[in-house]
Amino acid sequence: MNVGEKTEALTFDADRRSPKYRLKDLWIEFRDSTGLHGVDKIKPPSVNPFSIRGSIWMIALCSTTAFLVYNLVDQIGDYYSYPTITKFTPRMVPFIDFPAVTICNRCTLNKTRLDVYPEMETYFFNRSLGLVNESLVPVSDVFQKQLSLEWWRNMSMDGAEMLMSCVFGGVQFDCMSKFRPIFTSEGLCHTFNFNDSEIARVKKAGDSKNLMVLLNINQNHYTFTANMAAGIRVFLHNPSVHPDAGSTIVMAASGFSTYVSMQKYEYIYQPLPYMAFGHSDCVDTTSPEFVNPLKYYSPYTFNHCVMECVQTKAFDQCGCVGPSDPRGGPLCSLTKEGSCYKIILDAESSKANFLEECGCVGECRFDSYTAQVSSSSFPAKVWVNHLLKTRGAQDKEAMTENFVVLRVFYDQMMVTTITQQPQYTAASLFSNIGGQMGLCLGASMLTVAEIAEFLVFITLFLLDKCRGRKARNRISNW
Structure with a gap:
């Protein structure tokens, strides 16, 4: 017998004499080496099948494992529901962008200019009371023909007469x-401050540091309107x-x-898969991949989307547009505007499924302004004579009926940012899972x-058994 045959025989004899490696041995070696708490207290059934201590530790280990699995399922489910928290961050700033301020006379049409058309005053009187339909509209050409923006400008109040004096930041301007x-x-x-190349900014707060406007609403030029009011309507909005x-x-x-004290709020919401407005999502208009889906309004905003949707429906049904519609189609006649266009706008906006039909989604980032209004x-009296001389009013009664002073200002140099943040991040999820594992199993x-x-x-042990091979102690050998 040569040396190789002798070595093989000795190896075969050693393997035949070595103890049989069983699944119990695999468990014992894992139990003695693992850092999992409580496992070393559990003995194999063949050693002591009725060990009270081992049974108690087995129950404890199974219970804490079940509790751990329950908590992990709950944690992971909560993570993939994408919950959020809202963070309010007021901060003092050295300057604040001023909003656009739109001023509208409560009667934008000028009676003295409309008087060139017979029956115009009667028409607007009936229209303000909701008594106008196509059958009651006068047959004059001005009521039936397509109008133009130039016609509406010519029939409106003159801005140069209404805006008498303007001051911004303590500096008077035309x-x-x-x-x-x-x-x-x-x-x-x-x-x-609307769509200007340089947005107006303020560096100081207070009613004397921001915008002040003296207006003459010229009530003598008023015609009949549905609001039946005198004064001005002021819009504060993003420029x-x-x-x-x-x-x-x-x-x-x-x-x-009138004093309009403002505060500015910046809103920042999370895009999908997070829900920004209750159960709806938002669109990240700052993303490089974002493309404005609107044809006539830019930038994209939720309200621009709603306006375009409503105006499109009105155009489709009436075949014309209103003066404020940017699509540039044929403008409605007075008849079409009063009996079709405005009626469709109101009807569509009040429909219960209106927003679903339009498919408008709110933007993830936008600004808003809150306003507190006071007046004096x-x-x-001490200024009456001076204003009579410099502003051309007939008497104090005329000033009281027509003059309006508007002051729009920030009450303090502060901007509040409202940020929606994910309640869970990947790091916090793993931290929670690690904490649960450490609490339940010391793992x-x-x-x-x-x-x-x-x-x-x-698995390898069972594969060895299935193939008829001798199971090996891989824990020690590897």
Whole structure:
């Protein structure tokens, strides 16, 4: 017998004489080496099948494992429901962007200009009371023909007459050089700081440091309107957004100095898969991949989307547009505007499924302004004579009926950011899982690796058995 044959024979004899490696041995070696708490107290059944201590530890281990699994399922389910928290962060700033301020006379049409058309005053009187339909509209050409923006401008109040004096940041300026005429749902209005290349900023707060405007609403030129009011309507909105698009609105009456104290809020929401507004999502308009889906309004906002949707429906049904519609189609006649266009706008906006039909989604980032309004009588007696001389009013009664002082200002140099943040991050999820594992089993990520390795060894042990091979002690050998 040569040396190789002798060595093989000796190895065979050693293997035949070595003790049989069993699944119990695999468990004992894992139990003695693992860092999992309580496992070393559990003995194999063949050693002591009725060990009270071992049974108690087995029950304790199974109970804590079940509790751990229950908590982990709950934690992971909560994580994938994408919960959020809201964080309020007020901060003092050295300067604040000023909002656009749109001023509309409560009657934007000028009676003295409308008087060139017979029956015009009667028409607007009936229309303000809701008594106008196509059968009752006069047959004159002005009521039936397609109008133009130039016609509406010519029939509106003159901005140069309404805006008498303007001051911003303590510096007086020519009102018409900074106020831009713009058509809104109220008619022809005038906007300060709208779509300018340089957005106005303020560095100081207070009613004397921001915007002050003296106006003459000219009630003698009023015609009949549905609101039956005198004074001005003021929109506070983002400088890049149309005044009708979700602005903060305040009213100011003639004979008063009205103070509008503002605060600015910045809203930042999380895009999908998070829910931004209750059960709806938001669109990240700052993303490089975002493309504005709107045809006529820019930038994209929820309110711009709603306005375009409603105006499109009105155009489809009436075949014409209103003065404030940017699509540039044929403008409605007075008949179509009063009996079709405005009726469709109101009807569509009030439908229960309106937002679903339009498919408008809120933007994830936007600004808003809150306003507190107060007022005092204007003018004070001591100023009456001076204003009569310099402002061309006939008497104090005329000033009380027509003059409005508007002061729009920040009450303090502070911006509040409202941020929606994920309640769970990947790091916090793993921290919670690690805490649960440590609390229940005294385990860590390395313990999970030990358990995974043990399961691999069991699989290999069973494969050896199935193939008729001798099971090997891989825990010690590897």
